[in-house]
Amino acid sequence: MTRCRTGSAAAAPAASLENVAFSYGRHAVLTDVSLTIARGEFATIVGPNGGGKTTLIKLLLGLLSPDSGTIRVLGTTPSAARARVGYVPQHAHVDQSFPARVVDVVLMGLLGVRAGIRYSKEDLERARSALESVQLADLSARRLAELSGGQRQRALIARALVAEPELMLLDEPTAHLDASMEHELHELLGRLRDRVTIVLVSHDLGFVSDYAARAICVKNTVAVHETCELTGDVVRELYGREVRMVRHDD
Amino acid sequence: MTEFLSAVATHAFLRNALLAGAMASVACGVVGSLVVVRRITYMAGGIAHCVLGGIGAAVYLDRVHGWTWLEPLHGALAAALIAAFVIGFAATRARERTDTVIGAVWAIGMSAGVLFLARTPGYGVDLMSYLFGNILVVSARELWLLAALDAVVVAAAVLLHDQLSAVCFDEEFARARGLRVDALFMTLLVLTALTTVLLVLVAGIVMMLALLTIPAAIAGRFADRLSRMMLGGAILTALFTFVGLAASYSPELPAGATIVAITGAAYLITIALTRPHGGLRLPYR
Numbered sequence: 001m002t003r004c005r006t007g008s009a010a011a012a013p014a015a016s017l018e019n020v021a022f023s024y025g026r027h028a029v030l031t032d033v034s035l036t037i038a039r040g041e042f043a044t045i046v047g048p049n050g051g052g053k054t055t056l057i058k059l060l061l062g063l064l065s066p067d068s069g070t071i072r073v074l075g076t077t078p079s080a081a082r083a084r085v086g087y088v089p090q091h092a093h094v095d096q097s098f099p100a101r102v103v104d105v106v107l108m109g110l111l112g113v114r115a116g117i118r119y120s121k122e123d124l125e126r127a128r129s130a131l132e133s134v135q136l137a138d139l140s141a142r143r144l145a146e147l148s149g150g151q152r153q154r155a156l157i158a159r160a161l162v163a164e165p166e167l168m169l170l171d172e173p174t175a176h177l178d179a180s181m182e183h184e185l186h187e188l189l190g191r192l193r194d195r196v197t198i199v200l201v202s203h204d205l206g207f208v209s210d211y212a213a214r215a216i217c218v219k220n221t222v223a224v225h226e227t228c229e230l231t232g233d234v235v236r237e238l239y240g241r242e243v244r245m246v247r248h249d250d
Numbered sequence: 251m252t253e254f255l256s257a258v259a260t261h262a263f264l265r266n267a268l269l270a271g272a273m274a275s276v277a278c279g280v281v282g283s284l285v286v287v288r289r290i291t292y293m294a295g296g297i298a299h300c301v302l303g304g305i306g307a308a309v310y311l312d313r314v315h316g317w318t319w320l321e322p323l324h325g326a327l328a329a330a331l332i333a334a335f336v337i338g339f340a341a342t343r344a345r346e347r348t349d350t351v352i353g354a355v356w357a358i359g360m361s362a363g364v365l366f367l368a369r370t371p372g373y374g375v376d377l378m379s380y381l382f383g384n385i386l387v388v389s390a391r392e393l394w395l396l397a398a399l400d401a402v403v404v405a406a407a408v409l410l411h412d413q414l415s416a417v418c419f420d421e422e423f424a425r426a427r428g429l430r431v432d433a434l435f436m437t438l439l440v441l442t443a444l445t446t447v448l449l450v451l452v453a454g455i456v457m458m459l460a461l462l463t464i465p466a467a468i469a470g471r472f473a474d475r476l477s478r479m480m481l482g483g484a485i486l487t488a489l490f491t492f493v494g495l496a497a498s499y500s501p502e503l504p505a506g507a508t509i510v511a512i513t514g515a516a517y518l519i520t521i522a523l524t525r526p527h528g529g530l531r532l533p534y535r
Contacts, residue, residue: 063426089420093422095287095419097470098287099473099476099479100474108412108416108419108423111412111424141474146527
């Protein structure tokens with residue numbers, strides 16, 4: 001196993017972590033994490049459950065603060081960068097019975113960016129174009145509850161896109177989706193990679209090796225691998241067992 | 251019904267009751283919807299029961315210590331706000347289990363109220379009217395206070411609609427967008443406290459929860475957005491209050507209990523006849 005380069009040293013990378021440690025109480029989740037994600041990169045985060053993938057995303061969002069070390073996002077602190085970062089949780093995380101149309105959910109992505117107390121005409125225009133880029137424009141007046149899981153996930157991606165982020169963080173967007181929806185979503189992410197830096201937590205190693213040049217492996221600390229090196233040994237070390245490298249293998 | 255309508259024309263107390271019901275309905279539809287979608291009914295219950303402590307203290311201070319300027323509604327308001335802050339603090343900051351804190355606030359408020367009223371001569375009857383509602387004895391002064399509470403609740407809900415909606419839908423995302431989630435949640439609890447006080451007058455401490463949540467829940471089955479759920483909830487609350495008052499008048503039934511029974515019946519019928527996200531439940535589907 002060779003340790004790969006940790007990204008090019010551009011003036012202000014999309015994100016950088018230096019010797020970051022984080023623990024919940026006495027339980028150390030991440031130790032000594034150093035990592036750089038370049039602008040325009042399509043970075044994937046893989047690793048076992050409980051290994052710290054979601055914690056890493058929350059640190060980048062500024063929802064959690066590290067115990068030690070420094071985190072810079074888009075050249076500033078995570079909380080100062082919030083307006084320029086888009087966040088996509090798993091669709092199962094949101095309450096689908098909430099009384100809102102798809103467009104209402106997308107507009108929520110503009111909070112903290114726009115001025116004024118009501119959504120303006122331009123805001124609606126932006127929501128419409130975000131929905132177009134995830135191919136949900138036809139369903140914009142539908143209730144959230146009427147959507148399939150894959151459509152709901154795309155609505156959440158549109159909610160992140162609407163504020164035109166420079167960096168998008170996605171936490172297992174393909175979880176709880178069936179194989180065809182997962183494939184659809186992967187294609188969508190493949191199209192978005194030209195517009196925005198993407199950091200994606202994924203459990204799908206086949207997808208990771210198809211789309212990303214590097215895999216950020218998180219298991220209490222971080223090791224970065226070229227995806228071409230994602231061989232049996234690396235995977236075994238990461239997950240502690242044999243994992244079959246088959247697409248849509250869960 | 252005709253008898254009730256002619257009684258409304260002659261008796262000021264019935265007009266006051268209808269006015270109080272209408273005003274409570276507005277706050278109830280707006281805040282009830284937020285309570286339902288954010289799933290904080292138990293917090294609202296804790297705040298409502300704590301209100302008895304404030305009412306008891308106000309009545310006691312008035313009767314025993316001659317603080318005649320102090321109305322029961324003032325005590326109710328103070329207790330509701332204190333309860334909202336304690337519960338809000340427990341939910342956002344303290345490491346204590348939130349439901350335990352709510353249960354404690356709930357019971358401690360009740361016991362304080364019972365103790366104060368026990369030490370107040372001749373107030374056994376009032377305890378019942380606070381527990382089960384006394385909409386027929388709402389005074390003109392109380393109506394003004396209700397109107398003021400209503401104005402505060404509606405103004406805050408309109409101004410903060412988008413933020414509150416985002417926080418209720420997905421708190422983590424709202425935080426990632428830089429919204430002040432804890433402050434907004436605390437605001438929601440304060441609005442809940444104010445609405446609770448309005449509803450305690452209509453349906454009493456024990457039954458107000460039905461009015462806060464059921465009309466909003468019915469509206470939520472049909473509404474395609476939060477603002478419509480709020481509007482529908484307000485209209486339904488006003489309707490149930492009116493029908494309940496009218497139905498209770500001739501047979502001299504307790505007004506609060508009649509209103510809540512009608513509300514509950516409407517809920518059961520809705521569940522039986524409609525699907526969770528709107529549309530009739532048809533036998534051949």
